[in-house]
Amino acid sequence: MKRITIKDVAQRAGVSSAAVSYVLNGREHKVSADTLSKIKKAIAELNYIPDYSARSLANNKSNLIGVVIPQTEDQSQLLLENPFYCELICGIEAKLRQSGYHMILSGVNKGEGYLDVSMQRNLDGAIIMGIYQESFYEDLKKVNIPIVLIDSYINDNYFKRIGIDDELGGYMATTHLIENGHQNIALVTGTIRKDGVVEKRFLGYKRSLKEHGLFYNPDYVFEGSVSYDHGVESGRAIASDRRGITAVFATGDLVAFGVIAGLSENGVKVPEDISVIGFDDISLSKMFVPRLTTVRQDIVTRGSAAAQCLIDSIEGKEDVETELTLPIELVVRDTVKRI
Amino acid sequence: MKRITIKDVAQRAGVSSAAVSYVLNGREHKVSADTLSKIKKAIAELNYIPDYSARSLANNKSNLIGVVIPQTEDQSQLLLENPFYCELICGIEAKLRQSGYHMILSGVNKGEGYLDVSMQRNLDGAIIMGIYQESFYEDLKKVNIPIVLIDSYINDNYFKRIGIDDELGGYMATTHLIENGHQNIALVTGTIRKDGVVEKRFLGYKRSLKEHGLFYNPDYVFEGSVSYDHGVESGRAIASDRRGITAVFATGDLVAFGVIAGLSENGVKVPEDISVIGFDDISLSKMFVPRLTTVRQDIVTRGSAAAQCLIDSIEGKEDVETELTLPIELVVRDTVKRI
DNA sequence: TTGTAGGCGTTATCAG
DNA sequence: CTGATAACGCCTACAA
Numbered sequence: 001m002k003r004i005t006i007k008d009v010a011q012r013a014g015v016s017s018a019a020v021s022y023v024l025n026g027r028e029h030k031v032s033a034d035t036l037s038k039i040k041k042a043i044a045e046l047n048y049i050p051d052y053s054a055r056s057l058a059n060n061k062s063n064l065i066g067v068v069i070p071q072t073e074d075q076s077q078l079l080l081e082n083p084f085y086c087e088l089i090c091g092i093e094a095k096l097r098q099s100g101y102h103m104i105l106s107g108v109n110k111g112e113g114y115l116d117v118s119m120q121r122n123l124d125g126a127i128i129m130g131i132y133q134e135s136f137y138e139d140l141k142k143v144n145i146p147i148v149l150i151d152s153y154i155n156d157n158y159f160k161r162i163g164i165d166d167e168l169g170g171y172m173a174t175t176h177l178i179e180n181g182h183q184n185i186a187l188v189t190g191t192i193r194k195d196g197v198v199e200k201r202f203l204g205y206k207r208s209l210k211e212h213g214l215f216y217n218p219d220y221v222f223e224g225s226v227s228y229d230h231g232v233e234s235g236r237a238i239a240s241d242r243r244g245i246t247a248v249f250a251t252g253d254l255v256a257f258g259v260i261a262g263l264s265e266n267g268v269k270v271p272e273d274i275s276v277i278g279f280d281d282i283s284l285s286k287m288f289v290p291r292l293t294t295v296r297q298d299i300v301t302r303g304s305a306a307a308q309c310l311i312d313s314i315e316g317k318e319d320v321e322t323e324l325t326l327p328i329e330l331v332v333r334d335t336v337k338r339i
Numbered sequence: 340m341k342r343i344t345i346k347d348v349a350q351r352a353g354v355s356s357a358a359v360s361y362v363l364n365g366r367e368h369k370v371s372a373d374t375l376s377k378i379k380k381a382i383a384e385l386n387y388i389p390d391y392s393a394r395s396l397a398n399n400k401s402n403l404i405g406v407v408i409p410q411t412e413d414q415s416q417l418l419l420e421n422p423f424y425c426e427l428i429c430g431i432e433a434k435l436r437q438s439g440y441h442m443i444l445s446g447v448n449k450g451e452g453y454l455d456v457s458m459q460r461n462l463d464g465a466i467i468m469g470i471y472q473e474s475f476y477e478d479l480k481k482v483n484i485p486i487v488l489i490d491s492y493i494n495d496n497y498f499k500r501i502g503i504d505d506e507l508g509g510y511m512a513t514t515h516l517i518e519n520g521h522q523n524i525a526l527v528t529g530t531i532r533k534d535g536v537v538e539k540r541f542l543g544y545k546r547s548l549k550e551h552g553l554f555y556n557p558d559y560v561f562e563g564s565v566s567y568d569h570g571v572e573s574g575r576a577i578a579s580d581r582r583g584i585t586a587v588f589a590t591g592d593l594v595a596f597g598v599i600a601g602l603s604e605n606g607v608k609v610p611e612d613i614s615v616i617g618f619d620d621i622s623l624s625k626m627f628v629p630r631l632t633t634v635r636q637d638i639v640t641r642g643s644a645a646a647q648c649l650i651d652s653i654e655g656k657e658d659v660e661t662e663l664t665l666p667i668e669l670v671v672r673d674t675v676k677r678i
Numbered sequence: 679t680t681g682t683a684g685g686c687g688t689t690a691t692c693a694g
Numbered sequence: 695c696t697g698a699t700a701a702c703g704c705c706t707a708c709a710a
Contacts, residue, residue, distance in 0.1 A: 003458070005703055016681045021705055032679060049458040053395040054703035057686045062392065064443075076437075077429045077639070081622055086419035089444075094416045097445055102460065104403075105428075105444045106436055119342070119388040121441065228626055257626055264628065283420055287567055287596055289603065289628065300416070344687055355697040360689060371695060393687030396702045 004046045013042035024050065062122040063101050065310065067092060068114060070130035071107035078107050082226065082254055083282040084299060085129065088150065091303020092127060099311050108132075115139040125310045128152070131196050146313035148306045153195040160313065161323045162306040166197045169295045169328050170204025173249050173277045176293070176330055178212045181339040182247035182275060185209070188234040188259050189251040190226030198226070201251045201279065220245065231258015232265075238274070239266035246274060246339060253278040253285050253294055260290075260335070271337035281331055291333035302326055343385045352381035363389065401461040402440050404649065406431060407453060409469035410446035417446050421565065421593055422621040423638060424468065427489065430642020431466060438650050447471075454478040464649045467491070470535045485652035487645045492534040499652065500662045501645040505536045508634045508667050509543025512588050512616045515632070515669055517551045520678040521586035521614060524548070527573040527598055528590040529565030537565070540590045540618065559584065570597020571604075577613070578605035585613060585678060592617040592624050592633055599629075599674070610676035620670055630672035641665055 006024070010017040015035050022030045023039050031039070042048075056062040067089065070079045079085055089105065096103050104121060108114050113136050118126065125146040131154075140147055141158050148160045177185050187205050190198050206216050222237065224230035231250060235258060238245055250256035256278030260270045270276050270290060278285065281296035305324060312320045345363070349356040354374050361369045362378050370378070381387075395401040406428065409418045418424055428444065435442050443460060447453050452475050457465060464485040470493075479486055480497050487499045516524050526544050529537050545555050561576065563569035570589060574597060577584055589595035595617030599609045609615050609629060617624065620635035644663060651659045 003703085006705095007703080017704080018681060018706075019679090022680095025705080030679075035679080049455055051396070051461065051703050052459045053392040053401065053461055054686090055705080056392040057390070057396060057688090058703080058705045060686080075433065077433045080419075080425035080429050081422075083420075083422070083425075086422075086425050090416045090419050093445060094414065097448070098415075102443050102445060102456070104441050106432060106441060109436070116388055117441070120391045122390065122392055261626060261628065284623070287600060289600065342687085345689095346687080349697095356688085357690085357697060357699095358695090361696095364689080369695070374695085390687050393702090394689075396704090397687080397689040399702080 003051070004048045006048070006050075009039065009042045009046055009048050012046060013038040015039060056122050060122065062124055064121055064123050065096055065101050065103050065307075066114065066117060066121070066123045066126035067103050067105045068108055068126065068128045068130070069105070076107060076109065078105075079130075081228075082252075083284055084252070084254070084280055087283065087299035088129065088303040088306075091300040091305075092307045093303075095304040095307035095311075099307075101311065108136075113139040115143055118143040118145065125314050127306050127310060131193060146310055148310045148313075150302070150306055151197045153197070153200065155195070157322055159322075160309050160320070162302055162309060162326065163197075163323070164297045164302070164326050164328050166200035167204040167207070169279060169297075170201035170249070170251070171208045172204070172328070172330050173201075173279060173295050174205045174208035175212070176332075177247040177249060177275060177277060177336065178208060178214070180247075180275065180336055183214055184217075184220065184244040184246055185214075186220040186222060186234075186238060186245045186248045187251070188222040188224075188231060188248055188255055190224065190230070190255070192223055198251050205249060219243070226252050226255060228254050228258040228261075231255040231260075232262040233258075235259040235262020235264075235268075236266060237262075239263050239268045247336070248274060248276045250276060250278050253280045253282045253292060256292055256294070256335075257284075257288060271335045275336040275339075277336055285333075290335050293333045293336045294331050295328055296331045297326060297328045342390070343387045345387070345389075348378065348381045348385055348387050351385060352377040354378060395461050399461060401463055403460055403462050404435055404440050404442050404646075405453065405456060405460070405462045405465035406442050406444045407447055407465065407467045407469070408444070415446060415448065417444075418469075420567075421591075422623050423591070423593070423619055426622065426638035427468065427642040427645075430639040430644075431646045432642075434643040434646035434650075438646075440650065447475075452478040454482055457482040457484065464653050466645050466649060470532060485649055487649045487652075489641070489645055490536045492536070492539065494534070496661055498661075499648050499659070501641055501648060501665065502536075502662070503636045503641075503665050503667050505539035506543040506546070508618060508636075509540035509588070509590070510547045511543070511667070511669050512540075512618060512634050513544045513547035514551070515671075516586040516588060516614060516616060516675065517547060517553070519586075519614065519675055522553055523556075523559065523583040523585055524553075525559040525561060525573075525577060525584045525587045526590070527561040527563075527570060527587055527594055529563065529569070529594070531562055537590050544588060558582070565591050565594060567593050567597040567600075570594040570599075571601040572597075574598040574601020574603075574607075575605060576601075578602050578607045586675070587613060587615045589615060589617050592619045592621045592631060595631055595633070595674075596623075596627060610674050614675040614678075616675055624672075629674050632672045632675045633670050634667055635670045636665060636667045 222234035278294035561573035617633035
């Protein structure tokens with residue numbers, strides 16, 4: 001299929017290519033009604049489709065957004081096993097498409113940054129999930145495009161952030177357990193990294209303990225990866241050596257499912273023997289039996305908010321918030337028992 | 340960050356931009372060892388990053404692959420709720436990135452096709468999941484780029500297909516149930532569309548019934564969408580009116596989970612009262628309690644095979660199979676009971 | 679209101 | 695082996 005260019009359209013309409021370009025870019029007022037209709041007709045007849053590469057070259061605007069999600073250590077595969085990211089992406093993609101952008105979804109190779117991709121593709125903006133080493137962000141800033149961070153507490157005004165109050169979430173979860181009579185509460189979590197969401201949830205956990213006159217016991221913390229498998233291992237460990245633990249706060253729903261599996265595998269029932277609370281309320285949580293009590297955030301909305309925020313920045317809107325905090329709420333279902 | 344161009348590199352190295360272009364494109368033998376080293380040095384010093392838009396314009400090669408996945412009817416959100424697609428994408432993305440390509444992931448708007456995107460972005464190829472109306476494929480062919488279909492039995496040699504033997508899978512699942520003494524087997528499934536995978540699984544189901552001397556009973560077929568919710572509804576329906584049904588073949592794991600939920604919600608236990616078998620073996624299936632008996636396909640591998648096949652076509656390899664059928668196997672776990 | 683022409687970064691052709 | 699130079703498709707001063 002030979003490419004129809006703007007010149008073909010111009011020729012067919014009997015006008016110059018500049019005129020065509022004008023109507024293509026919404027500057028229709030620069031053109032007489034007559035020419036306008038001729039051009040529109042020609043575009044339709046020829047079924048003209050613009051070439052974004054050329055546009056990007058001339059314009060420095062690609063209508064391309066980079067979306068980065070974390071990946072597994074070993075396989076360098078995207079962490080799509082975690083439905084959290086899937087839902088985020090659903091929200092992002094829908095909003096982007098509806099606004100005329102396309103999404104390049106990728107992970108970033110170990111040791112490499114994202115500067116290359118940004119420059120190669122002339123990205124108009126990027127949404128970054130997960131947390132990376134500092135040089136990663138410094139590189140990103142050099143490219144000088146709007147960037148939205150999800151799941152990061154990097155304190156730098158260059159970046160926009162769409163977050164939730166993770167500390168509060170950790171506090172809410174822990175408090176809910178305490179209010180149900182639990183005193184020895186384990187924390188099963190991914191790596192507690194500075195400026196990461198997990199750290200905040202951890203801090204909320206500790207604050208709740210303290211405010212309720214309970215001691216923080218480091219032995220109750222099972223730190224590993226944010227994965228089902230780590231949950232399973234922790235569940236097993238707890239089952240084999242209870243040490244008085246009656247409840248578990250898992251900092252992600254997927255982890256919580258793992259914990260439940262690890263426990264029940266060893267005959268420990270949830271919530272009869274041990275209560276479990278999660279975090280995120282991924283769509284799976286409704287499907288799982290028993291239905292998981294968790295701290296809910298609206299993940300899809302968060303994705304579309306991130307996309308919207310990015311688009312606003314790109315398009316030069318004035319009042320773009322540099323930080324947006326979305327609400328969370330406790331969802332009480334079947335995995336926490338009053339004791 | 341001002342863009343460093345090939346000219347800057349040429350200037351710095353004291354050579355022409357053509358020479359630089361040569362070494363950039365691996366035609367290093369067209370250049371003297373001395374110039375080569377000077378150019379390499381300049382590239383490194385200036386931290387030159389090529390502009391793919393320009394390259395695409397000049398070359399008609401974008402190193403961009405379009406990946407299309409189905410979306411929900413209402414929200415036009417990607418069907419990432421279904422882990423099947425997530426895993427596929429993991430496989431695809433990893434392979435593409437490792438081969439120097441980027442992935443544009445999107446759904447396609449109702450009523451629109453994918454021709455626009457393909458042309459706008461100068462896609463080098465595309466991977467299409469799900470099935471669409473015929474005009475969709477006809478449009479795609481016009482663009483004249485390699486295309487890999489997943490989950491389609493469209494009979495057209497233009498397209499490559501990476502599939503499994505869905506008919507056999509349906510047969511295996513049903514046969515497994517029959518061999519465990521079941522005679523009244525319900526089928527819970529997405530829409531049975533011509534040339535779709537679901538149709539093949541359905542045909543395998545019927546063949547197994549027939550070969551084992553059982554009658555096909557249309558009343559036992561619960562046709563709806565490939566979703567958890569449809570599973571739940573069907574499960575409820577079965578629970579409230581058993582009609583002798585002792586086993587269910589769900590044509591997707593997610594659907595199977597729904598069925599199980601719908602059943603147990605009404606006090607019907609799996610597998611004690613009713614056996615359930617699924618299809619796909621998504622990673623979730625290991626996590627679910629009870630562990631789902633299912634027909635396994637290696638989804639991630641399928642994704643990376645699709646990507647590899649596409650890349651081979653793009654790069655003009657000779658021996659690219661037009662159709663690849665990956666193995667499947669029965670995975671016996673805990674949801675089928677012998678009666 | 680309309681058209682001409684130069685440039686965006688890269689590649690490829692074709693003389694030197 | 696090397697270096698101009700003309701595309702590629704589009705946009706946008708600037709001139710008419």
